[in-house]
Amino acid sequence: MKSLIQFTDIGLYCPQANIYIDPWRPVKNALITHAHSDHARSGHQYYLSTKASIPILKYRLGSFINIQGLEYNEKTQINGVTISFHPAGHIIGSAQIRLEYKGEIWVVSGDYKLENDGISTPFEPVKCHSFVTESTFGLPAFKWKEQQVIFDEINQWWRTNQSKGVVSIIAAYSLGKAQRLLQNLDMSIGKVFAHGAIENTHEVLKKQGLSLHETLKVDNKKTNDFFAGSMVIAPPAAISSTWSKKFGTYEEAHVSGWMAVRGMKKRRNLDQGFVLSDHADWDGLNTAIRATGAENIYVTHGYTEIFAKWLREQGYNAHVVKTEFGDDLADINETP
Amino acid sequence: MKNFAQLIKALDGTNSTKQKVEALVSYFESEKNEHAKLWMVALFTGKKPPRFVSTTLLRIWCAEISEIPLWLFEETYHIIGDLAESIALMLPAHNRSSDVSLSDVIGQMQQLKSGSEDQKKQFVLHHWSTMSNDEIWILNKLITGGFRIGVSKNLIIQALASVKGWTNSQVAHTLTGNWNPNKTNWYDLFDQQNIKTDISKPYPFYLSYPISEENLSDINKEGWVAEWKWDGIRCQRIQRSQNVFIWSRGEELINDQFPELLNNASDIDSFVLDGEILVWSGGRPLGFQDLQKRLGKKNPGKKIQKDYPVIFMAYDILEYDGKDIRDTPFSQRRNVLESIFQNNIKDQNLLISETLFFENLEDLANHRQNAISINAEGLMLKSQKGIYHSGRKAGEMWKWKKQPFTIDAVMIYAQRGHGRRAGLFSDFTFALWNDQVLVPFAKAYSGLTDAEMNEITAWVRKNTIESFGPVSSVKPELVFELAFEDIMLSSRHKSGVAVRFPRISRWRKDKSSHDIDQLQTLKDMISSR
Numbered sequence: 001m002k003s004l005i006q007f008t009d010i011g012l013y014c015p016q017a018n019i020y021i022d023p024w025r026p027v028k029n030a031l032i033t034h035a036h037s038d039h040a041r042s043g044h045q046y047y048l049s050t051k052a053s054i055p056i057l058k059y060r061l062g063s064f065i066n067i068q069g070l071e072y073n074e075k076t077q078i079n080g081v082t083i084s085f086h087p088a089g090h091i092i093g094s095a096q097i098r099l100e101y102k103g104e105i106w107v108v109s110g111d112y113k114l115e116n117d118g119i120s121t122p123f124e125p126v127k128c129h130s131f132v133t134e135s136t137f138g139l140p141a142f143k144w145k146e147q148q149v150i151f152d153e154i155n156q157w158w159r160t161n162q163s164k165g166v167v168s169i170i171a172a173y174s175l176g177k178a179q180r181l182l183q184n185l186d187m188s189i190g191k192v193f194a195h196g197a198i199e200n201t202h203e204v205l206k207k208q209g210l211s212l213h214e215t216l217k218v219d220n221k222k223t224n225d226f227f228a229g230s231m232v233i234a235p236p237a238a239i240s241s242t243w244s245k246k247f248g249t250y251e252e253a254h255v256s257g258w259m260a261v262r263g264m265k266k267r268r269n270l271d272q273g274f275v276l277s278d279h280a281d282w283d284g285l286n287t288a289i290r291a292t293g294a295e296n297i298y299v300t301h302g303y304t305e306i307f308a309k310w311l312r313e314q315g316y317n318a319h320v321v322k323t324e325f326g327d328d329l330a331d332i333n334e335t336p
Numbered sequence: 337m338k339n340f341a342q343l344i345k346a347l348d349g350t351n352s353t354k355q356k357v358e359a360l361v362s363y364f365e366s367e368k369n370e371h372a373k374l375w376m377v378a379l380f381t382g383k384k385p386p387r388f389v390s391t392t393l394l395r396i397w398c399a400e401i402s403e404i405p406l407w408l409f410e411e412t413y414h415i416i417g418d419l420a421e422s423i424a425l426m427l428p429a430h431n432r433s434s435d436v437s438l439s440d441v442i443g444q445m446q447q448l449k450s451g452s453e454d455q456k457k458q459f460v461l462h463h464w465s466t467m468s469n470d471e472i473w474i475l476n477k478l479i480t481g482g483f484r485i486g487v488s489k490n491l492i493i494q495a496l497a498s499v500k501g502w503t504n505s506q507v508a509h510t511l512t513g514n515w516n517p518n519k520t521n522w523y524d525l526f527d528q529q530n531i532k533t534d535i536s537k538p539y540p541f542y543l544s545y546p547i548s549e550e551n552l553s554d555i556n557k558e559g560w561v562a563e564w565k566w567d568g569i570r571c572q573r574i575q576r577s578q579n580v581f582i583w584s585r586g587e588e589l590i591n592d593q594f595p596e597l598l599n600n601a602s603d604i605d606s607f608v609l610d611g612e613i614l615v616w617s618g619g620r621p622l623g624f625q626d627l628q629k630r631l632g633k634k635n636p637g638k639k640i641q642k643d644y645p646v647i648f649m650a651y652d653i654l655e656y657d658g659k660d661i662r663d664t665p666f667s668q669r670r671n672v673l674e675s676i677f678q679n680n681i682k683d684q685n686l687l688i689s690e691t692l693f694f695e696n697l698e699d700l701a702n703h704r705q706n707a708i709s710i711n712a713e714g715l716m717l718k719s720q721k722g723i724y725h726s727g728r729k730a731g732e733m734w735k736w737k738k739q740p741f742t743i744d745a746v747m748i749y750a751q752r753g754h755g756r757r758a759g760l761f762s763d764f765t766f767a768l769w770n771d772q773v774l775v776p777f778a779k780a781y782s783g784l785t786d787a788e789m790n791e792i793t794a795w796v797r798k799n800t801i802e803s804f805g806p807v808s809s810v811k812p813e814l815v816f817e818l819a820f821e822d823i824m825l826s827s828r829h830k831s832g833v834a835v836r837f838p839r840i841s842r843w844r845k846d847k848s849s850h851d852i853d854q855l856q857t858l859k860d861m862i863s864s865r
């Protein structure tokens with residue numbers, strides 16, 4: 001019997017429904033877990049995603065794309081395969097995709113995290129036989145603290161800089177991390193500016209009803225005094241560039257799971273690194289996998305070999321799957 | 337430990353030298369525990385607490401508490417790249433903080449040196465379960481003895497100079513040599529009288545920067561002296577009241593490695609020479625691979641002494657007849673040096689480094705070309721007027737290294753990096769053609785920009801032929817120019833040659849694997865030198 005999902009060199013493929021999941025080459029039919037650029041690529045003839053992902057997908061891929069949306073948990077049928085989207089807690093609209101055919105159930109997780117970030121619809125475990133999981137942070141060195149602890153650190157850093165008249169520039173992935181950060185800043189400390197790329201993303205999200213704190217546009221004509229002591233949210237690519245220079249005296253920080261590793265922070269020559277990720281940590285991955293009740297685990301992104309070996313020792317039938325999803329640094333590098 | 341951990345966090349949390357010095361000054365002014373302060377200075381200037389437990393045991397204990405198999409601990413450690421940090425990350429996270437002081441922790445470690453394994457484990461596990469993760473990281477650094485956190489000795493010196501109102505060079509001198517944080521106190525350490533009575537006390541080393549094109553044009557025969565840049569072990573040889581002390585640049589006393597150099601070489605009451613230890617035969621130094629036979633070897637036997645005879649090549653004098661002459665110009669120091677070699681030194685294992693005649697820059701460039709024939713690394717250029725500074729200083733002494741060898745090679749293996757390079761493919765193996773076969777001959781990991789490494793990492797993911805754990809064999813397509821310092825025949829290498837300090841000098845995107853060099857080209861370089 002052929003497998004419900006096959007791993008091909010253009011993407012995860014369901015032959016029965018003739019549809020790909022997050023394919024990395026142009027295809028006829030694509031299911032999209034979430035709007036990050038390594039999962040949602042351009043050039044497909046038909047897209048199916050969550051309804052909440054549509055505005056941002058159109059913004060990123062073009063308003064002309066042929067796309068339909070489902071609510072979370074809403075079912076649709078394609079050639080006998082039941083397809084539904086379930087919250088992955090990764091970013092706004094992100095989903096795990098469930099496929100069922102003749103009693104066999106697969107779940108493709110995309111990217112996910114277990115902690116409720118207050119913005120994304122919180123992760124829900126879905127029972128299945130085969131689970132395709134990410135492993136971006138699939139090492140026991142990665143253990144996240146509750147987000148409130150980290151936001152307290154970030155606000156404290158801002159307060160200290162503010163008292164010295166220093167600008168705090170913080171790098172955050174423009175879709176997901178930036179909103180999560182913004183919503184948890186203590187807005188009483190000072191002014192918050194956002195880079196144009198982030199402002200534009202916020203426009204799209206606000207139109208679909210998300211309420212976000214107000215940010216100010218970075219106006220090139222303003223002098224250093226105008227920015228002194230404020231907070232600036234920028235995509236990682238803008239950090240340590242000439243763009244930062246306009247703010248006068250500033251400190252720079254990254255917000256990423258990778259900041260747990262001193263060397264990663266040092267490599268970027270950053271003043272500060274805050275450990276906060278939209279991906280599951282070691283305990284999160286293990287908890288999520290256990291909760292699916294699946295026997296077969298397929299591991300993508302990150303430390304796949306190590307994580308798969310660990311899972312096999314725990315009694316799972318675990319395999320590494322080679323994909324072209326964002327590298328292990330997707331959490332820190334903005335992909336274009 | 338809290339104060340110390342806070343200091344480390346403050347130092348780690350900024351790239352500004354000014355802020356680092358401020359953090360250090362405020363630590364020195366606020367820390368009330370004098371013993372902790374002494375240990376802090378000791379740690380930051382390269383002294384280590386006793387090693388009382390093996391890293392193997394630390395790994396086993398950490399895996400045990402974290403409830404993971406040892407192989408997973410090891411794999412994770414490989415990726416994080418730092419043992420102390422890996423353990424701190426893998427232990428269960430908690431927000432506690434411990435009240436124990438830095439000096440008490442070190443005191444306990446000293447006592448445990450002779451303790452049982454159970455006692456050691458009890459100590460380690462107790463602190464692991466009561467300290468914050470930041471504190472655990474520092475504790476582990478203390479236990480494993482590798483305390484480096486991006487704060488140079490220079491910053492400590494600056495901060496102490498500002499606290500004490502001294503010059504940097506006075507503080508630097510105070511902190512050299514054999515002082516022991518257990519046997520002194522804050523007052524005695526900085527007592528100038530004590531510095532004079534410690535006859536083994538070395539001076540801080542003066543180090544040079546590579547010369548730029550621009551500075552090179554300022555070199556002229558009137559104001560400057562050229563010498564070989566010897567490729568040996570940089571040392572200070574101190575002779576005071578007929579006692580000899582040899583200090584390495586890392587300020588380790590290495591007398592027991594070089595018995596040949598301990599003779600009472602002169603009747604002058606005291607003199608301190610700066611120079612280099614070289615393996616010497618037939619009037620010239622042998623290559624670095626011969627010197628390696630003597631590195632770190634204590635109490636070498638007669639045979640080793642005979643097969644790899646060492647000399648001390650002196651090129652500066654810092655103290656003469658009880659007087660510190662570092663502040664006199666180089667031309668005067670050179671005169672003193674030449675005069676004592678002419679009149680006083682009667683030891684054939686002590687040599688004086690010759691000065692090289694030159695009229696102009698062409699002459700210098702020729703000397704530099706010839707450096708390889710005498711196994712030297714290039715040239716040293718010294719201003720006649722220059723004083724002997726403490727630490728690395730630009731302007732009055734430059735190094736002008738010989739040009740490296742280069743060859744175009746193709747990448748055939750890529751390995752995941754760790755630490756700073758975690759998540760990237762950053763360590764590569766390169767090959768050359770031997771007829772129709774690609775033969776690996778060098779590994780290199782430095783020389784690429786972050787952007788290039790990101791690009792290569794993405795390429796490796798798509799062009800992997802086979803993976804062996806962290807290593808991937810890749811399609812032989814990417815060509816790089818490699819630079820290296822030296823090349824020698826080697827039976828241990830598949831290629832038959834070994835290259836020294838290989839690094840990537842540039843990515844040759846304009847070339848394909850058909851354009852790279854033959855192994856024979858590399859071998860021909862051996863005969864050319």
Ligand SMILES: [Zn+2]
Nearest residue numbers: 034036090111
């Ligand atoms: Zn994602």
Ligand SMILES: [Zn+2]
Nearest residue numbers: 111325326330
């Ligand atoms: Zn992803």
